[in-house]
Amino acid sequence: MSILCYHEVDPAWRSVLAVSPDRFARHCAWLSRHRQVVSLQQAVTSLDDAGHRPRGLTALTFDDGFAGLHEHALPILLRYQLPATVFLVAQTLTSGGRPVDWVDDPPVKPLQTLDRDQVLEMLAAGVSFGSHSYAHQDLTTLTDEECERDLRRSRDVLEDLLGQPVRLLAYPRGRHNERVRAAAARAGFSHAFALPEAPEPAGPYALPRAGVWSNDGLLALRAKTSDWYVSIRTGPVFPIIRTAARIAGRRTSS
Numbered sequence: 001m002s003i004l005c006y007h008e009v010d011p012a013w014r015s016v017l018a019v020s021p022d023r024f025a026r027h028c029a030w031l032s033r034h035r036q037v038v039s040l041q042q043a044v045t046s047l048d049d050a051g052h053r054p055r056g057l058t059a060l061t062f063d064d065g066f067a068g069l070h071e072h073a074l075p076i077l078l079r080y081q082l083p084a085t086v087f088l089v090a091q092t093l094t095s096g097g098r099p100v101d102w103v104d105d106p107p108v109k110p111l112q113t114l115d116r117d118q119v120l121e122m123l124a125a126g127v128s129f130g131s132h133s134y135a136h137q138d139l140t141t142l143t144d145e146e147c148e149r150d151l152r153r154s155r156d157v158l159e160d161l162l163g164q165p166v167r168l169l170a171y172p173r174g175r176h177n178e179r180v181r182a183a184a185a186r187a188g189f190s191h192a193f194a195l196p197e198a199p200e201p202a203g204p205y206a207l208p209r210a211g212v213w214s215n216d217g218l219l220a221l222r223a224k225t226s227d228w229y230v231s232i233r234t235g236p237v238f239p240i241i242r243t244a245a246r247i248a249g250r251r252t253s254s
C-alpha cells in the first residue's frame with residue numbers, strides 16, 4: 001500500500017509543495033489506469049492488527065487544506081473519479097482564522113486556505129477530511145497536555161463543521177514521537193500519518209506516506225506507488241542494508 005502526500009495544486013506558486021494542475025492531471029490519469037486507488041479509510045481498514053500494509057493499493061492525501069485544492073484539484077479528482085482525503089488545519093476554519101505562516105517558501109501573495117463553504121462543497125462531492133492539528137505546531141515540542149488539547153480541539157472544530165466523526169490525523173510536517181502518538185490515541189484518533197524522510201518503524205499511529213513534490217513526473221510517481229519504495233523507506237533497517245549490498249555487488253561485478 002502506498003499513501004501519497006500532496007500539498008497544493010496551483011499553476012502560479014513556485015514551490016516544491018505546489019504541483020501544477022497539468023502535472024496533477026497527468027498523475028491522476030496515470031494512477032487511474034495503473035493503480036487501485038482507494039479511499040484512505042478503506043486503506044486503513046485493510047491494515048491488519050500489526051499495522052502491515054496490503055500490497056497494491058494507493059490512497060491520495062493532501063496536507064494543509066490550501067484553497068487551490070477547491071479550484072484546481074477537485075475538478076481533476078472528479079474527472080478521474082479518484083477518492084482523496086484532505087488534512088485541514090482546524091484553526092484556519094474558526095472565526096478568528098489563522099494565516100499560513102508555516103510554509104518555508106511562501107508566494108508573494110498570502111496563501112489562502114479552504115473556507116468552510118468550500119470544505120462542505122468538497123465533502124458533498126465525495127472528498128474526505130481529516131485533521132492536520134489545530135494550529136500546525138510541531139507537536140513534538142508541546143507538552144503531553146498541550147498536544148492532547150491541540151488535537152482534541154482540532155477534532156471538535158472539524159466534527160462540528162463536517163457533521164461526522166474525524167478519526168484520521170496527519171502530523172504537521174510529519175513530526176511525531178512516542179508522546180505525540182500516545183496523545184493522538186488519547187484524543188480519539190484511530191490512525192495517524194507521518195511523512196518519513198528516513199526509515200522509521202510503522203504502526204497505526206505512524207503510517208508512512210510518500211511526499212509528492214512539484215518536479216515529480218510519472219517515473220517518480222510510479223516509484224512512489226510501488227510496494228518496494230514504501231518498504232525500503234519505512235521497513236526495519238536490515239532490508240535496506242541488504243538492498244544496498246545487492247546494488248553494490250551488482251556494481252562491482254559489472
Ligand SMILES: [Zn+2]
Pocket residue numbers: 063064132136172173
Ligand atoms: Zn502541513
